Amino acid sequence: MIKKISMLMTCILCILIFSGCSKNQEIITKTALKMDTVFQLKAYGPKANEAIEESLSRLDEIEQMASVTIDSSDISKINQASGKEYVQVHPEIVKMLETAVKYSKLSNGVFDITVGPLVNLWGIGTDNERIPTDEEIKSKLPLVGYNDISINEENNSIKLLKEGMAIDLGGIAKGFAADEVLKIYKKYDIKGGIISLGGSSIYTVGQKPDGTPWNVGVKHPRKDSDQDYVGIINLSEQALSTSGDYERYFIKDGKRYHHILNPSTGYPTDNGVISVTIVVDSSIPDSNMLADILTKTVFIAGVDNGLKFIDSLQGVSCMAITSDYNIYKSSNWNIKLDKLDPDFKFAN
Template identity: 30%
Template sequence: MNPPPEPVPSHQPVAVRAALEAMATRFEILLYGEQPSALRAAAEEALAEVERLEARLSFYRPDSEITRLNQHGATGPVRLLPEVWTLLHRAVSLARATGGAFDITVAPLMEAWGFTGGPGHRPDPATLQAARERVGVQHLELDRPNWSARFLRPGMRIDLGGIGKGYAIEQAVEILRDAGITSALLHGGTSTAFGLGTPPDAEAWQVAIDPPPELRQPQAPPLAVVNLRDRALSVSAVWGKAFTDEEGQHGHVIDPRTGRPASDAVLAAVVTRSPTDADALSTALLVLGEPGLEQLSRLWPDLRGLVLSRREGNWHIRTHGLEPHPAYQTIVKSL
């Protein structure tokens, strides 16, 4: 009896999806390839990396490296894992490059405004001033030979919420590349995404940027559709976690320089090579507003960006290398 013939590979790409709840959001991966088992194994390893990083970087987990630094950093140097120290060093460089518009030491201000584990509230002037005095990367000392960090002012704390998702996606992408994956789309909470290679039968991954709630009329198109090919997209916005008082609505993105919620823009989107940089720079751009687009594009030549703002009841879009949907062309200004 002859053995059955070997199946002939179809060479048709198959899709595998995987997801994980981590960093207070949902991470999802879509991969294409020819071997489903290899795709699933790569996706699981990439998501396991996200989970591992959450355990080290979380502001809320009592056993994380960040919590340990926040608890003991004001009393002396705290030795950190080299990976965590290196991310802090990168974050400090980003803070300096953005003139403090992005700053991982913003945690005291987040707490003062009630956004740490709460819906937000206006702080009294004394509380706000005390928090402002504990913010600024110039008060964070990093010691490379000892892989240590310490705070130069008591009451300082760091929060990697503005960079952690991007870093986790960046490391997950490296896992996929090491596994030989050449076609994948990853996102964390839909706010930061990375397109690895291209999807089947397309030149790039297409990711939509949603307009703010006020512009989401029935049948309203996305604000823009971004093509990603080995590029990251990150979007920051003032809606989501916010509160309203007699002075209006206040979002959870705080300007570390003024101590107040960002108000110069409603939405900021950044495309660049690094998910880590994109995550931090979209936060910085939301704080900086329209002038920040030119400032950041000088420092990151590959950067593409978009800023949506509202002044005196009128909407404005400032762009650099990103094309808004034609429906919004009447409010567009190019850099």
């Protein structure tokens, strides 16, 4: 029997907010459905409401550019013109694609946004989810390859070199959006707040009104309740992203098929990793977008290769959880995990 958890109902991370602040420090909270995901913005300060309203408008703009389900979006136009012609796009799309290609090269193709044909084939998280045949998967693999993305910076145009190729920005767009919201928060001088885009991309601004850090709970990957955590992390001015095999999946004949596909095999990644959390320092440019990319990269690469890759980067740390409930940390992970669930133990 197939079991499905909707991405609209289950967040990868749950934010624990404890207020009790003065009227001048009231936390403004707004929730909206964007990019098929529940987004939540929190802020306090004299211009908190203005910052959140402008942020929501900006999120609408990004969705109209980057969504694969909107026919008029830049990404849809690129995919529709694959193998045929260049498509002029917004500069923001060029930035996302250039960043994606950069980390595809650094990871030797472990991260690859041209998995669109495979994503469409599996349909995980949609009404059309199914297990494709080996032949169907093999027929799509030649269409996956970041080297076949051609970027013309002079006129902001993109071409996919093979007909049938398709870009999927599921591993980067929410991180980019979080960075854009952060720019707006800084514009309005927001001293404290949280940017939570689907729960999987989170940035904490400053501290809570009482001067304590924001508390972020890392979702238990095998319990359905959003109140079940691996542990609690205190964050301030850091980007955090988590990816897991529990976000979008279905179960068939006792096997879990999830949405994080391996671009080299065409199948859901199956290496023992069930959850990856990345934390990126605010000093790193595009910290949210980078965190978004790296969660998928480590998940697909596996514990050994993934953590080795993270250790080669500045300002980035990682925590990976395996199916035996062991927690592995990158060498520079120095973040305390409070209230550790007894199900889990640190392996290194």
